[in-house]
Amino acid sequence: MDLALIWGFVIAIAVFVYVALDGFDLGVGILFPLLRDEAERDTAIGAIAPVWDGNETWLILGGGGLFAVFPLAYAVIFPALYVPLIVMLLALIFRGVAFEFRVHSGGHKWFWERAFFGGSLVAAFMQGIALGAWLQGIEVEGRAYAGGWWDWLSPFSVTTGLALVFGYAMLGAGWINLKTEGALHERAQSFIIPLAAATVAFIVVVSLWTPLLNERYWVRWFTFPTMIYAVPVPVLVALTVLTIWQALKQGWALRAFLATEVLFLLCYIGLGISVWPDIVPTAITLQQAAAPDKSLGFLLVGAVVLVPLILAYTAAAYWIFRGKVRHGGYHH
Incomplete structure (x- = not known):
């Protein structure tokens, strides 16, 4: 068995599941200023309260797995992205504190609501910046990061940061639309199409920009035979957008919510087509970054046990709290 390849898929799936699940609850926080009153914000919070902290389990699995399984990639990527990743983690912590303190803060509830919004916005933006900085390439010399302190900050990474903010807001609107009723449901539904349009616009910009970053990306997308795998992606994106519109109609x-998640999945597949088989784009492959096979095999045994358990309790939480959220934040 190619254990490095298996672990590459495990890490990739964990990262995508994190984006798909935590993306919508970050999106709910990003949409907070657009909600009309405290009762609507209570309802929106109630829509994510049973699942938001469990969603972040997948971030730990992805980051921890990278450290254990691909130590060389971890040693290169994290020094290159220290600033956006540390800011992201601090924002997630601050957001979590705001989530809990908001309920018990009395007259200071307004402050924690703004903190929840700010933490959600900053976390999403920094995740997008980290993605863009990783995709544009990390300077490697020998087996170490050789770039500068500010290499992560560029027009491309800022663009991907904004793209993820709008994309997460789209997921958040889809989740509120799914989980609520009445005026909040209708307003969330009205947000989805504009946010989807903005997200697709960013997808087009980033997709056209990416091949210009490196010749290898250009070859993957515009030369035969690899373009056979790439060409269906934009077509499927268009069909997915049409599905979102029809579902809302x-x-x-x-x-509609699942279609917004599929839109993210298609972007993720396009990203994979661009960088495969590298884990540090254009610099380090999965095989080069992997730990020894004995370590990979030992860790895989643990993953075979733990990942199904995580999936089981995640599925149970979503099933138990599958109903609509009443005005004020209670499920029924």
Whole structure:
């Protein structure tokens, strides 16, 4: 068995599941200023309260797995992205504190609501910046990061940061639309199409920009035979956007939400097509970064046990709290 390849897929799946799940609850926080009153914000919080902290389990699995399984990649990527990753983690912590303190703060509730919004916005933006900085390439010399302190900050990484903010806001609007009723449900539904349009616009800009970053990306997307795998992606993106529009028109909230998640999945697949088989784009492959096979095999045994357990309790939480959220934040 190619254990490095198996672990590459495990880490990739963990990162995508984090984006798909934590993306919508970060999106709810980003949309907080657009909610009309305290009762609507209580309802929106109630829509994510049972699942938001469990969603972040996948971030730990992705980051911890990278450290254990691909130590060379960890040793290169994290020094290159220290600033956005540390700011992201601090924002997630501050957001979590605001989530809990908001309920018990009395007259200072307004402060914690703004903190929840700010933490969500900064975390999403920094995740997008880290993605862009990783995709544009990390300077490696020997087996170490050789770039500068500010290499992560560029027009491209800022663009990907904004793209993720709008994308997460789209997911958040889809989740509120799915989980609520009445005026909040209708307003969240009205947000989805504009946010989806903005997200697709960013997807187009980033997709056209990415091949210009490195010749290898250009070859992957515009030369035969690799373009065979790449060409269907933009077509499927267009069909997914059409599905979102039709689902909203018919009032199918679940289908609309799942279609927004599929939009992220297609972007993720496009990203994989661009960088494969590298884990540090254009510099280090999965095989070069992997730990010894004995370590990979030992860790895989643990993953075979733990990942199904994580999936089980995640699925249980979503099933138990599957209903709509009443005005004020209670499920029924």
